[in-house]
Amino acid sequence: MEGGWSWEQKTLMSELIEGMEFAKQLRVHLGSTSSVETTDVLVQRILSSYEKALLILKWPGSGSTTVQAQQANIGAAVVNCCVPESPISINGSPTSDDIDGVFKDNLDHQENSKKRKTQSRWTDKVRVSFESGLEGPHEDGFSWRKYGQKDILAAKYPRSYYRCTYRNTQNCRATKQVQRSDEDPTIFEVTYIGTHTCSHGQAAQSVPQPPSPEKQEKRLNHHNSNNNNNYQQQQQQSQDILSNLRKGLSVNTNGLDNREMEPPFTFPSTSFGYTRTGDHCFSPSMLDENTFLGFSSTYTSPSTPESNYFLCQMNSFGDAQGFEASLPELLSANNSSANSPILNMDFSLDPAEIDPNFLL
DNA sequence: GGAATTTGACCTTA
């Protein structure tokens, strides 16, 4: 398998291995200087994350665009193919046109199609395993309200239209369309249009919880919604998480405290493989500490059963873009960053400490 | 009773 790996993939693997080695060394070091039990727990979790990341990369199917859950406790696989229906900049952020479109759209509430054209728009593909008990895409962290359904010409399944629940109260213009794939009914193509301007994004979910997947499934049945996130929000959340991390670091640098630790990592029972491919990606040089940490945090988070385990995977072209692009998504996949174990992890990772050549 | 979904009609675009 490794024979077909691209340079980026090999580099990624190398970096992960190296990081794991560093963590091991840290454990040895801390073991000699500190008797705090949590230290070892933390390091164990670091190692666990690395090991599982490596495991993912080593999966035989990781060279395809489809992520199949290959562990018994991964009930559903999410294929997240980011189809750039509008240009996405190299770092995954919407282009200036996208931003302009959103901005103008916010100024002018009388949305028309021309403006819609300029909105950021991308498509994710979500594979959902029927074995998981869910028949539709899992929640993507935002609160959506279905406002329409339409039979599409030449499509076997109708298309469902969703808009942000807070459209009226906060004038959030984000919408999404969910279309079940003709070829593979287990795949839902989710097209996101516009960005969330509401303050009830994913992070807000820790307050008013949206309907559970079970509830949503009960309601939506066949035309379920969801998956994935708004990219800008992901970026913002990446920043938020980093900010929280740094706050935590101020505690950390004073020594390991007695904050309650999350239970050891376990794969959630209803989890999703997850891949994002296409141009909605980072270049290796754009992979900053946010995405790195986000990967770890989400990867290890068992907090939200419907959206917790997201598998990064190389795309079919063998590069690392899909993997990298999925990182911000991984960040926000976990609905509440407060639930992310990494926020409880007391290790320091300042931007200055990040190897600027990470993945290079 | 409030909130979410359904669905037919209407609007916009190519």
Next chain:
DNA sequence: TAAGGTCAAATTCC
């Protein structure tokens, strides 16, 4: 003018 997208009243659910 057909197809996609949205609106809004009716319906359903909690």
